[in-house]
Amino acid sequence: MEKKIALSMRGITKRFGGVVANHNVDLDIYEGEILSILGENGCGKTTLMNMISGIYFPDEGKIYKNGEEVVITSPKDAFDLKIGMIHQHFKLVDLFTAAENIVLGVNEKGQHNMKNVNSRVSQIAEKYGFHIDPQKKIYDMSVSEKQTVEIIKVLYRGADILILDEPTAVLTPQEIDRLFAVLRRMKEDGKSIIIITHKLHEVLSVSDRVAILRKGEHIATVDTCDATESSLTEMMVGKKVTLDIGRTDPVNVQPRLEVKELNCIDAEGIQVLKDITFTANSGEILGIAGIAGSGQRELLEAIAGLQPIASGQIIFNNPKKDKPVTFFHKSLKRVKEMAAQDAFHDKNGAPMRFKGMSNAQIKAQVAAENVLFREDEVMNLRGKTPLEIRSLGVRLSFVPEDRLGMGLVGSMGITDNMMLRSYRKGHAGFVDRKQPKALAEDIIKELEVVTPGVNTPVRRLSGGNVQKVLVGREIAFAPKVLMAAYPVRGLDINSSYTIYNLLNKQKQNGVAVIFVGEDLDVLLALCDRIMVINSGKVTGMVDARTATKEEIGLMMTQTDTPAKEVAQ
Amino acid sequence: MSEQKKRAAHEPLFHLAKRTDVNPVRAWVIRLVAILLGMLACGLVAFALIEKLNQNPEKITDFYYSFIKGSFTTERKLWKFLKNMAILQCISLAVTPAFRMRFWNIGAEGQTLMGVLGSITVAFYLGGKIPEWQLLILMFIAALIYGAVWAVIPALFKAKWNTNETLFTLMMNYVATYVVSYFLVIWVPSGSSTLGKLKFGKLPPLPFGNQYLLIILIVLALTVFLFIYLKYSKQGYEISVVGESIRTAQYSGINVEKVIIRTMVVSGLLCGLAGYLIGAGLDQSVTTESVGGQGFTAIIVSWLANFNPIVMIITSALISFLNSGAAQISQDFNVSGALPDVIVGIILFFIIGCEFFINYKMVFRHAANGKGAAK
Numbered sequence: 043m044e045k046k047i048a049l050s051m052r053g054i055t056k057r058f059g060g061v062v063a064n065h066n067v068d069l070d071i072y073e074g075e076i077l078s079i080l081g082e083n084g085c086g087k088t089t090l091m092n093m094i095s096g097i098y099f100p101d102e103g104k105i106y107k108n109g110e111e112v113v114i115t116s117p118k119d120a121f122d123l124k125i126g127m128i129h130q131h132f133k134l135v136d137l138f139t140a141a142e143n144i145v146l147g148v149n150e151k152g153q154h155n156m157k158n159v160n161s162r163v164s165q166i167a168e169k170y171g172f173h174i175d176p177q178k179k180i181y182d183m184s185v186s187e188k189q190t191v192e193i194i195k196v197l198y199r200g201a202d203i204l205i206l207d208e209p210t211a212v213l214t215p216q217e218i219d220r221l222f223a224v225l226r227r228m229k230e231d232g233k234s235i236i237i238i239t240h241k242l243h244e245v246l247s248v249s250d251r252v253a254i255l256r257k258g259e260h261i262a263t264v265d266t267c268d269a270t271e272s273s274l275t276e277m278m279v280g281k282k283v284t285l286d287i288g289r290t291d292p293v294n295v296q297p298r299l300e301v302k303e304l305n306c307i308d309a310e311g312i313q314v315l316k317d318i319t320f321t322a323n324s325g326e327i328l329g330i331a332g333i334a335g336s337g338q339r340e341l342l343e344a345i346a347g348l349q350p351i352a353s354g355q356i357i358f359n360n361p362k363k364d365k366p367v368t369f370f371h372k373s374l375k376r377v378k379e380m381a382a383q384d385a386f387h388d389k390n391g392a393p394m395r396f397k398g399m400s401n402a403q404i405k406a407q408v409a410a411e412n413v414l415f416r417e418d419e420v421m422n423l424r425g426k427t428p429l430e431i432r433s434l435g436v437r438l439s440f441v442p443e444d445r446l447g448m449g450l451v452g453s454m455g456i457t458d459n460m461m462l463r464s465y466r467k468g469h470a471g472f473v474d475r476k477q478p479k480a481l482a483e484d485i486i487k488e489l490e491v492v493t494p495g496v497n498t499p500v501r502r503l504s505g506g507n508v509q510k511v512l513v514g515r516e517i518a519f520a521p522k523v524l525m526a527a528y529p530v531r532g533l534d535i536n537s538s539y540t541i542y543n544l545l546n547k548q549k550q551n552g553v554a555v556i557f558v559g560e561d562l563d564v565l566l567a568l569c570d571r572i573m574v575i576n577s578g579k580v581t582g583m584v585d586a587r588t589a590t591k592e593e594i595g596l597m598m599t600q601t602d603t604p605a606k607e608v609a610q
Numbered sequence: 611m612s613e614q615k616k617r618a619a620h621e622p623l624f625h626l627a628k629r630t631d632v633n634p635v636r637a638w639v640i641r642l643v644a645i646l647l648g649m650l651a652c653g654l655v656a657f658a659l660i661e662k663l664n665q666n667p668e669k670i671t672d673f674y675y676s677f678i679k680g681s682f683t684t685e686r687k688l689w690k691f692l693k694n695m696a697i698l699q700c701i702s703l704a705v706t707p708a709f710r711m712r713f714w715n716i717g718a719e720g721q722t723l724m725g726v727l728g729s730i731t732v733a734f735y736l737g738g739k740i741p742e743w744q745l746l747i748l749m750f751i752a753a754l755i756y757g758a759v760w761a762v763i764p765a766l767f768k769a770k771w772n773t774n775e776t777l778f779t780l781m782m783n784y785v786a787t788y789v790v791s792y793f794l795v796i797w798v799p800s801g802s803s804t805l806g807k808l809k810f811g812k813l814p815p816l817p818f819g820n821q822y823l824l825i826i827l828i829v830l831a832l833t834v835f836l837f838i839y840l841k842y843s844k845q846g847y848e849i850s851v852v853g854e855s856i857r858t859a860q861y862s863g864i865n866v867e868k869v870i871i872r873t874m875v876v877s878g879l880l881c882g883l884a885g886y887l888i889g890a891g892l893d894q895s896v897t898t899e900s901v902g903g904q905g906f907t908a909i910i911v912s913w914l915a916n917f918n919p920i921v922m923i924i925t926s927a928l929i930s931f932l933n934s935g936a937a938q939i940s941q942d943f944n945v946s947g948a949l950p951d952v953i954v955g956i957i958l959f960f961i962i963g964c965e966f967f968i969n970y971k972m973v974f975r976h977a978a979n980g981k982g983a984a985k
Contacts (some may be wrong), residue, residue, distance in 0.1 A: 448855065
């Protein structure tokens with residue numbers, strides 16, 4: 043069957059200042075097909091689609107709809123041409139119902155008859171297999187339901203070209219399957235569907251053709267049946283990449299961080315964490331899976347001392363072998379006395395101060411010290427500020443989700459950002475920039491950070507380089523526990539694998555790594571155990587080597603599953 | 611087809627694009643052009659408003675000459691210009707630490723006025739009763755305390771209850787004015803509310819050079835000190851981090867409340883010092899107009915310099931030059947009232963407005979369709 047071209051772009055170029063976002067792009071979209079636009083972050087996928095939907099105006103080039111040249115200067119123009127875009131961040135009024143949101147902005151004569159609207163919405167839903175209650179308010183909806191509203195909103199306006207920007211980023215595996223079923227039905231109805239994504243397996247499972255963009259240029263459009271994951275990656279990155287996260291077996295596993303019945307209530311009085319209990323072991327990567335906003339951020343911040351804790355314990359076990367002298371903590375008077383007596387150990391490992399004591403005396407002394415030592419080694423981080431945690435000698439590193447808003451200072455260079463952790467060390471009132479500068483140079487060299495210099499504001503670096511700087515700094519302080527929240531979000535494939543390798547290396551060095559991720563494939567390939575949380579509760583702990591995506595997806599959405607410990 | 615043709619017509623005439631590569635030389639050229647255009651606009655306004663000019667258009671050269679005459683033609687005027695500039699620079703330095711922390715302190719007017727009041731209060735009650743050098747030291751301490759207290763009150767409220775510092779510091783200005791009025795009523799029984807020049811508590815001039823040299827050197831030293839403080843001290847580093855992102859500051863273990871309060875104390879101390887320079891160094895008296903709006907002008911000076919103490923020397927010179935030039939014009943052309951303010955306002959409008967053209971460029975329709983839009 044000969045297919046008709048629905049929309050074509052010719053020679054589209056768009057620049058932002060000195061940055062070329064799209065360069066001379068030609069692209070055709072047929073009626074009744076699903077086209078994937080594939081490319082790494084920052085390759086210009088979203089910019090290109092924004093020009094079709096009227097958000098940006100191209101600097102050069104022409105757009106044709108059904109063979110006629112069109113000029114699209116606003117989203118309204120796009121709607122008039124029956125083009126609709128579903129953005130990554132939903133634009134809905136929380137207090138309105140689904141139907142009210144759908145008719146919002148539709149110019150029809152007279153008043154909206156909500157009964158008619160409701161029935162029309164239901165009709166559309168039925169036709170394509172959506173599940174939706176037109177009278178449900180947005181604030182009661184899950185992410186997936188909100189997305190459905192956005193899609194129906196576009197269909198209600200009669201769109202025959204639908205653009206979906208990363209529609210699966212926020213969905214569970216089950217929801218993704220449902221969405222794809224709906225998209226296939228729309229395709230059969232003759233609609234053109236464009237999906238922007240960087241997930242290869244989704245591209246292969248849903249689309250008819252794939253257009254690959256690299257650095258703003260259209261590299262090729264291939265039929266999905268001729269493509270494989272590795273051929274697509276090669277086109278996307280421009281060179282061959284091995285997609286294998288080398289997972290090693292954990293060695294010397296010991297409980298390092300124990301979280302017990304942790305409860306947190308946020309500023310609005312909502313309970314964000316409910317009775318969270320888990321243990322992070324040394325030499326192991328513990329994954330945390332969950333729908334965005336299930337309490338991942340609050341959990342990590344509570345451990346780091348940034349989130350007030352309502353109740354519960356956070357116990358940190360400091361390894362014994364670690365420099366015994368440092369355990370003579372200054373705050374304990376008793377320990378001070380012992381340090382004064384000569385706390386150093388002789389060749390045989392026995393404390394030298396036992397010289398001249400009877401066996402019974404030594405035994406009693408050792409017993410007393412053991413109690414004392416254990417109290418000192420096992421520290422409760424609850425209610426401590428980040429500075430107090432650090433001064434206790436707890437080497438806890440934290441790569442927060444918001445890199446430039448929390449982990450780094452965007453307007454400062456790499457050197458000054460290294461100082462965030464170490465600036466207190468300088469002499470008298472002045473900061474010492476020598477050591478941070480050396481560290482900055484090391485990180486640039488070791489992690490291949492692309493930057494004009496150590497003093498270039500990190501805000502100007504690309505996402506991958508920003509993340510390398512942040513992870514590099516956190517690893518440089520030789521952590522015992524490393525927490526990373528979405529460390530590869532927005533990173534290209536190469537940078538992502540650099541980060542995975544760094545985490546793996548930390549694990550092999552005996553660090554307890556906690557990895558909060560959103561891509562279940564990555565979680566399953568990288569982690570040793572995966573903890574699933576849902577609305578602030580732990581809904582499962584699985585062995586990443588045996589668990590399936592579906593199993594985890596189910597735990598991410600079900601609310602009343604009792605926590606089950608599968609892996610130890 | 612015709613509908614689509616119509617659509618082509620409503621392609622915008624130009625659209626704005628953000629520049630990513632701001633060339634500093636180019637930026638300064640744009641600023642210079644803006645100042646010249648501002649001067650030109652002032653000439654046009656003056657031409658419309660001043661009757662003398664209206665009748666004799668050739669006198670427009672006198673108009674511009676007056677501008678320069680305000681600051682530079684005689685040695686006396688030059689020193690006076692430098693003194694005004696030093697006081698303005700001092701207050702601008704005072705507001706800078708808070709601004710770098712994104713704490714919008716617009717209360718420098720009141721904080722400086724309290725500094726003046728502090729030093730004059732000591733001079734009024736103790737003048738002649740203790741040796742002059744002791745009096746000067748006590749005046750100095752009182753000025754610093756008054757300024758710091760006035761600055762730390764809004765900081766405490768901000769740190770503890772997250773009140774809006776802009777409104778709070780603004781209101782504190784009015785309170786300061788009334789506090790001064792209150793003391794004037796007590797001190798001047800005649801009811802004229804003008805305190806005559808006090809005989810004691812005058813900062814002695816240096817044994818050499820101009821009478822204003824000491825003030826100028828103090829402010830110069832302060833400029834260097836503040837530059838080092840902000841750039842190389844741990845406290846300066848903390849200020850920058852808190853200003854950029856409170857979450858980052860908390861993450862790195864900085865006590866944000868402490869930094870806010872400490873920085874406002876520094877700001878207040880510097881305002882108090884400016885007040886001391888005015889009270890002990892120049893006026894030996896206090897009125898509600900002792901600071902004369904310089905606390906507000908300082909905000910512009912600091913902002914234009916992008917909170918850099920060294921660049922601030924240039925911006926405070928520029929603003930002082932405009933002020934004395936405008937004052938000279940009103941004197942020479944015998945126009946009183948608001949005209950000097952209008953002139954300064956017009957030029958500031960151009961200077962601030964030009965920042966837009968430094969950060970954005972306009973792309974015109976035909977240029978966008980052709981190949982020439984790449985610049």
